[in-house]
Amino acid sequence: MHEYNDEMKVLMAKKTPHKETRIDFGVHIFANGSVYHRFSTSFPNVPLSKFSPLSSAGFGCSKSISTPRGDASVRHVVKEEEIKSINSEDFQDFQSTPSSSKLVLVVGGTGGVGQLIVASLLNRNIKSRLFLRDPTKATTLFGKQDEKNLQVWKGDTRNPDDLDPAMFEGVTHVICCTGTTAFPSRRWDGDNTPERVDWEGVRNLVCALPPSIERFVLVSSVGVTKFDELPWSIMNLFGVLKFKKMGEDLVHKSGLPFTIIRPGRLTDGPYTSYDLNTLLKATAGQRRAVLIGQGDKLVGEVSRLVVAEACIQALDVEFTRGQVYEINSVEGEGPGSDPEKWRELFRSAHVQ
Numbered sequence: 001m002h003e004y005n006d007e008m009k010v011l012m013a014k015k016t017p018h019k020e021t022r023i024d025f026g027v028h029i030f031a032n033g034s035v036y037h038r039f040s041t042s043f044p045n046v047p048l049s050k051f052s053p054l055s056s057a058g059f060g061c062s063k064s065i066s067t068p069r070g071d072a073s074v075r076h077v078v079k080e081e082e083i084k085s086i087n088s089e090d091f092q093d094f095q096s097t098p099s100s101s102k103l104v105l106v107v108g109g110t111g112g113v114g115q116l117i118v119a120s121l122l123n124r125n126i127k128s129r130l131f132l133r134d135p136t137k138a139t140t141l142f143g144k145q146d147e148k149n150l151q152v153w154k155g156d157t158r159n160p161d162d163l164d165p166a167m168f169e170g171v172t173h174v175i176c177c178t179g180t181t182a183f184p185s186r187r188w189d190g191d192n193t194p195e196r197v198d199w200e201g202v203r204n205l206v207c208a209l210p211p212s213i214e215r216f217v218l219v220s221s222v223g224v225t226k227f228d229e230l231p232w233s234i235m236n237l238f239g240v241l242k243f244k245k246m247g248e249d250l251v252h253k254s255g256l257p258f259t260i261i262r263p264g265r266l267t268d269g270p271y272t273s274y275d276l277n278t279l280l281k282a283t284a285g286q287r288r289a290v291l292i293g294q295g296d297k298l299v300g301e302v303s304r305l306v307v308a309e310a311c312i313q314a315l316d317v318e319f320t321r322g323q324v325y326e327i328n329s330v331e332g333e334g335p336g337s338d339p340e341k342w343r344e345l346f347r348s349a350h351v352q
Helices: 114-123 136-142 194-208 240-254 276-281 304-314 339-349
Strands: 005-015 020-030 039-044 062-065 074-077 103-107 127-132 150-154 173-176 215-219 258-263 265-267 289-293 301-303 323-330
Touching: 103 114, 114 127, 114 136, 114 304, 127 136, 136 150, 173 194, 194 240, 215 240, 215 304, 240 258, 258 304, 265 304, 289 304, 289 339, 301 304, 304 323, 304 339, 323 339
Parallel strands: 103 127, 103 173, 127 150, 173 215, 215 258, 258 323, 265 301, 301 323
Antiparallel strands: 005 020, 020 039, 062 074, 289 323
């Protein structure tokens, strides 16, 4: 694990006459010479009381599933109770599924990381299914695709009723890369807040997943275990790290065969106005070398392209099951899409 020091200085935090708060601060975090520079933002004043504290009772869900002869629907009910773990013996014989027989459900497939995941899956001829609020975005980004290769379902993880059991039929792997901005912005319109997306949306999805899933990959963030410490507490002013950690904790308790990827600050993209051909030509520039760690100690930046590739590679590396990895990218040659190089990178994180 790479050692680092961090230093945080809050330069100004004051309310303006226009009912908005402005925060300017410089963050200097040194990790192998990398530096975080000053960040400035302003946002409407939102009462912090809106964001409830961590609840030890709220990490769970329950499902009421009909018998095969009854109604095929699944009723999803959010309750404050422990989630029942799936028997780990059900997965003892887990083996990676050949690409030809994979069906990967991508949740958040038109976002900054998600679109790169989908483009890469299509390029690998891996069948994909997207769960999107706006299916028209899929056509804009990926063009018209044969339904044998790409299927699109309309829905919202914030609404449990949208998670129809039929959507999971045939799905072997799931990658969830949903998210929103850390601070209030236009992306929060329609109640698209960290609590609703990173906690409730992830909870609804996890509670709906069938036990037959071979791997569930969740994209989270570095700093989630230190959201009450500087400098992370600044990023967590509106709860984004706290709610991501709550989502992670539920995944841990679910009994699903999971891998959690925690990226550093995202660079390269998002390429939301590009088409599939452009996405496939995107590169990580000079930052192609990959650093992977564990224990929420890795600090720095990472290309969205690297995060997307890490998610896809984790699907097939058996020992990444039940593991959490932080990921950065730095200048230098990287693993590209070489499975053996990625396997070694994931393995090396276990011995640091």
